[in-house]
Amino acid sequence: MKVAVLGAGAWGTALAGHLATRHDAVLWARDRALVESLSTSHENERYLRGVTLPASLRYDADLASALGHAAAEDALCVVATPVAGLRALCRSMRDIGIVPAHIVWLCKGFEADTQCLPNEVVAAELPDHASSGTLSGPSFAREVGQGLPVALTVASASAVLGERTVAAFHHGAMRIYTGDDVIGVEVGGAVKNVLAIATGISDGLGLGLNARAALITRGLAEMSRLGVALGGRAETFTGLTGLGDLILTATGDLSRNRTVGMQLASGRTLTEILAALGHVAEGVRCARAVLALAQSRNIEMPITHAVCRVLFEDVTPRNAVQALLSRDAKAE
Template identity: 90%
Template sequence: MQVAVLGAGAWGTALAGHLAARHPTVLWARDRALIESLSQTHENERYLRGITLPAALQYEPDLAAALAHGAAEDALCVVAAPVAGLRALCRNMRELGIVPAHIVWLCKGFEADTQCLPNEVVLAELPQHASNGTLSGPSFAREVGQGLPVALTVASASATLGERTVAALHHGAMRIYTGDDVIGVEVGGAVKNVLAIATGIADGLGLGLNARAALITRGLAEMSRLGVALGGRAETFTGLTGLGDLILTATGDLSRNRTVGMQLATGRSLTDILAALGHVAEGVRCARAVLALAESHGIDMPITHAVCRVLFENVAPRDAVHALLSRDAKAE
């Protein structure tokens, strides 16, 4: 199977390396200097330093050529751009006249300006496209690049897209499950990043393991309430793309969103933290959208609200935690 991976960040690079073990795979990036470096060193020194990529993996600076590689009925196109770049990439496909038959995206979050989930962005830009879906689950790119075990879920209304994604990725140490709750999977992937910032703040303040467990559990309740209100199924949030991804992102030391929270707890400014991070922290990008959607649907999300106050209203992390602890008692 020919596979094109669009986006050479940490996750796109790691997944391209996994794919290249079985399939003719092309990795595209908009940064030509990055593509040249990858071609010469077989290592993504910017985003995945220390991981040697398979010799069979090909690198392509030209988007049209990469799209053509993954455009056929028996091929697959993996979109590894962040949510902020998804709409532009879909428009580029349309403008170039090369829309792959089967598209699966990896991004997690809400589009900041529109509050759209990734599937809504794709539908708006490629309205006639049918075989598409999202791949999500608890996964650190570095561990995937190292060949360590991981389990993911592909969610799509198209059985064909699910089958093609499984055929491409279900080998070695990677297990792929299938489902059709695209909204539930995407809401889980977005909200867990915001909750990981909250957990990082609590850990950075030294509030203990009891507090961490409470935040994860009550955060899962927030995620589920919003997801069901938006059209997802409740059971999705107890699976890999809900609880599984939340546990990993809220507790793992490789989590960028958790790192943001821990750094905020030390008093560092958000600007300085993001500049030093060098990677996208989707929880920061989509926190406002999550809160706005919750408010418009009448959903109570106090943890998300507290995170937004710290991120965007200069509220001290300890004060935000105190406000959470001061809430009235209620039934679980």
């Protein structure tokens, strides 16, 4: 199969490497210097240092060329940009005049200024595109790049898109499950990042494993309430893209969002943390959007609210935790 992966961050690079072991894969990056480096070293030293990519993987800095590679009916286009870049990429497809027949995106989060989920962004920019969906689940790019086992879910209203995504990715150590609850999968992928910041704060303050378990469990309740209100199905949040992704992101040492929380607990400022991180931490980008959506629907999300207070209102992590602990008792 011809597959184009658009976006050479850590996740896009790892998945392109996996695809190239079986398919005719091209990895697109807008940075020509990065493309030249990848072509020479077969390693993404910027985002996935130490992982050697297959010699068969090809690289391209020309978006039209990469889109053309994935334009055929039997091909697949994998969009690996962050949520913040998704709308611009869809518009570029329209402007160039090449919209691949089958598109699956990897980004997790809400668009900050519109509060849109990725599927809503794609629907707005490519309104006539039927074969599209999201690929999500508990996954660290480094482990996938190393060939370690991982299970993901592709969610789409199009059975054809699901079949094509399975055909592309389901081999080696990667398992792909299918579903049609796009909203539920995307809400889980977005909210878990905010909750991972909360868990990182708790762990960074040394509050113990009891507190971590409570945050994950009550965080899952927050995620489910919002997801169902937005049109997702409750059972989705107990699966790979809900509970599974939440556990990984909240407890794994490779989690950027957990790292943000732990660094906040140590007293560092958000500006310092993000500058040192060098990667996108989607929980920071979409926390305000998650809280605004919850408040507009009168949905209680106290953990999310506490994270936003620490991130954007100069509330100290300890004071935010104390505010959570002082809430009135209620039925579970």
